[in-house]
Amino acid sequence: MIHGRPVLAAFGHALPWAIAIAYFYLAPYALSFGTQVMIWILFAMSLDLALGYAGILTLGHAGFFGLGAYAAGLFAIHVSPDPILGHLVAVALTALFGAITGAMILHTSGVTFLMLTLAIVSMLSEYANQARGQNPRRMRAIGTPVWWRLLAIYTISAAMAGSAGALSAHSTRFVGLSVLSLLTSGIVTVALILGGTRRLYGAFVGATTYFVVQDWSAKISPFFWEFVVGGMLIVTVLLLDGGLLDLGPAVVRLRDRWRAGTEGK
Numbered sequence: 001m002i003h004g005r006p007v008l009a010a011f012g013h014a015l016p017w018a019i020a021i022a023y024f025y026l027a028p029y030a031l032s033f034g035t036q037v038m039i040w041i042l043f044a045m046s047l048d049l050a051l052g053y054a055g056i057l058t059l060g061h062a063g064f065f066g067l068g069a070y071a072a073g074l075f076a077i078h079v080s081p082d083p084i085l086g087h088l089v090a091v092a093l094t095a096l097f098g099a100i101t102g103a104m105i106l107h108t109s110g111v112t113f114l115m116l117t118l119a120i121v122s123m124l125s126e127y128a129n130q131a132r133g134q135n136p137r138r139m140r141a142i143g144t145p146v147w148w149r150l151l152a153i154y155t156i157s158a159a160m161a162g163s164a165g166a167l168s169a170h171s172t173r174f175v176g177l178s179v180l181s182l183l184t185s186g187i188v189t190v191a192l193i194l195g196g197t198r199r200l201y202g203a204f205v206g207a208t209t210y211f212v213v214q215d216w217s218a219k220i221s222p223f224f225w226e227f228v229v230g231g232m233l234i235v236t237v238l239l240l241d242g243g244l245l246d247l248g249p250a251v252v253r254l255r256d257r258w259r260a261g262t263e264g265k
Contacts, residue, residue, distance in 0.1 A: 016204045032171070037211050039167045044192045044203035046160030052197035054153040056106075059185050060117030061161055063124045066180035068094045068162030069169040076170075083170045090166035091159050098158020102151045118182070125180040190229070194236055196243025205244050 023034050043065055050056040071090035072083075080086065105116040169175050178184065187210070195206020213232065217225035240246040 016201055033211070033215065035171050036168070037208055039164050039171065040188065040191060040207040040211065041203050042167070043161055043164035043188050044195070044207045046157045046164065047188050047192050048197055048203055049160065050154060050157040051192070052199075052202070054150055056150065056154060056157075057114065058117040059114055059182065059189075060121040061157075061188060062180055062182065062184035063117075063121040064094045064098060064158040064161035065165040065168075065184060065188075067097055067124060068165030069175045069179045070165075071162070072166035072169040073175040087163065087166045087170065091163045094162025094165070095155050095159035098155040099151065102154035102158070106147060106150050106154060121180055121182065121185070125177060190233055194233060194244055196245040199242065199245050202243055202245055209244060
């Protein structure tokens with residue numbers, strides 16, 4: 001006998017993919033928008049792997065996204081237009097860069113680590129080596145097995161972000177310096193917080209919600225969308241600890257409290 005809970009879980013896992021497939025066939029006129037949303041979902045998942053599951057707070061994730069985008073674009077121009085080969089090269093390069101930079105900065109913590117992640121983005125953005133010469137005496141020693149696990153997660157996260165950047169370059173056929181900006185890191189962070197960290201589909205819900213709301217509100221006013229997204233983020237952080245994915249349980253809790261209060265009277 002199949003119980004209701006496993007069936008509900010299976011339905012929940014299948015729902016995001018069913019929506020994506022349905023969108024592909026029902027909205028062929030807006031595939032460009034849908035493609036960008038899927039790319040940012042992958043980007044948000046890469047951040048969630050580092051931030052949500054490993055506790056690696058970074059403001060420089062745009063560096064991997066931008067590096068993947070530039071690697072794919074330059075490879076297509078100077079080596080081969082094959083998108084699959086270019087994508088693999090971009091992923092490999094960002095994974096290598098993630099491993100190298102992770103080995104440099106994962107010994108640090110707090111504000112020092114945040115500043116180093118920003119330095120890495122600045123280095124990439126300005127095409128100069130701005131992240132060298134850190135004082136090793138300020139590094140915090142951590143257990144070797146833990147450090148290797150963090151480095152592995154950081155590398156995988158970098159590769160995923162680079163994959164998203166490469167997909168963006170191939171889909172738009174354009175790469176600009178904005179992919180390396182702090183705003184790019186901010187957008188993916190906001191999208192992840194909206195959906196919920198350490199949630200399998202938090203990136204799906206957060207990135208989709210962010211870009212749908214942005215697109216809808218920007219059509220009303222080019223400046224209105226910032227107010228709407230900002231207000232939505234404030235409400236989500238204040239009322240929903242687990243992001244928008246906590247909306248259902250929050251409604252259930254409110255219903256139970258209301259019923260308990262009604263019965264108490």
